[in-house]
Amino acid sequence: MARVQADNQTDVLIVGAGMTGLTAGRALAARGARVILLDRRSSLGGRLGTRIVGPGRADHGAQFLTAESPPFRRMVREWQREGILEEWCTGWSEGSVIPGRTQALVRWSAPGGMSAFGEQLARRLDARTGCRVTRIATTDDGLWEIRDAHDVTYRARVLVLTPPVPESLELLDLADIRLPDADARALRRVTYTRCVVGVFWYDGDVDIPEPGLVEGRDEDIAFIADNRRKGVSPEALLITVQAGAELSEKLFETARAAALDRLEQALAPYRSRDAVLRERQIKRWRYAIPRMHHPERALRFVPGRRPPLVLAGDGFGGSRVEGAVLSGLHAAELAIDALSP
């Protein structure tokens, strides 16, 4: 059996430090559980992603979050009081408002970008980046044994998987961990849209209408966001262009330059003649937004004679950041129950 350093042994190990994992980690730590989070990326927040382009920053994942349920609204107000979220706007100008109830919802953004928000949520947690979990197994004495790509081994009493569902299932398959047939079938139905996003750094004027965001004006483009107006990138004019679901499918395998050319076309109505493109970058999200959810907020299994396993994420119960947070809260409850003697 591999030797495991004391600081790699814990009550609960959470794979993924996106909103689901961070929320579960905070809730578990608040209840006195020892928690380690592992994420393969170099930053925290998962699909709340921000990248550095030239001297500025741009959100290239979720552009904002909205809060509908009372528990999540309370959390968002608290984060506003802490200064890690701020109200961006409640609706759009220029005919870009999508009619319906979402129109009245506040769009919350994060000063410094969405990843800064993830970093803030993790500030009292043992959350480790650059740790891609490659193998999970169990020990004879009833613990989970988790290994990352650097061959570091961790042990935990409860394992919580929060990657997009197909990636969690892949980890379970590799470990030959079988879930009950009905659950496995239900989980395989959870699928996600793909998404292609471009970030464009300009010198000069690109005038995205108030409040620096255009949403749903045409089917091909889901959002155009001005990161300077949003308060994410005071140093440089960085514009994020997010393709809609159909165009993302078309561009997902398209060569980088051609995909960026197509996304950049969306800026033509807003760009002044003398605006100069300094740099452009692309981000392709293989799992962006769930098309189909599992009806539960999170699931707990005790596969075979193995220790407890919890599956959670925005594929459970409801999508977007709010769905991920509610799933994380439920996952923490399930993990706490599993830790009780």
Ligand SMILES: Cc1cc2nc3c(=O)[nH]c(=O)nc-3n(C[C@H](O)[C@H](O)[C@H](O)COP(=O)(O)OP(=O)(O)OC[C@H]3O[C@@H](n4cnc5c(N)ncnc54)[C@H](O)[C@@H]3O)c2cc1C
């Ligand atoms: C382009 C885009 C735009 C969006 N826009 C919005 C929006 O405007 N508003 C909104 O509310 N939501 C939006 N969303 C959705 C929102 O970002 C997600 O619903 C939410 O962030 C999901 O959180 P999560 O923790 O469930 O998953 P994730 O954020 O995906 O977190 C899972 C984490 O698991 C990690 N991971 C996976 N496999 C492993 C492994 N083997 N080892 C270690 N770590 C692993 C990943 O690196 C990731 O960090 C958008 C998403 C995208 C992609």
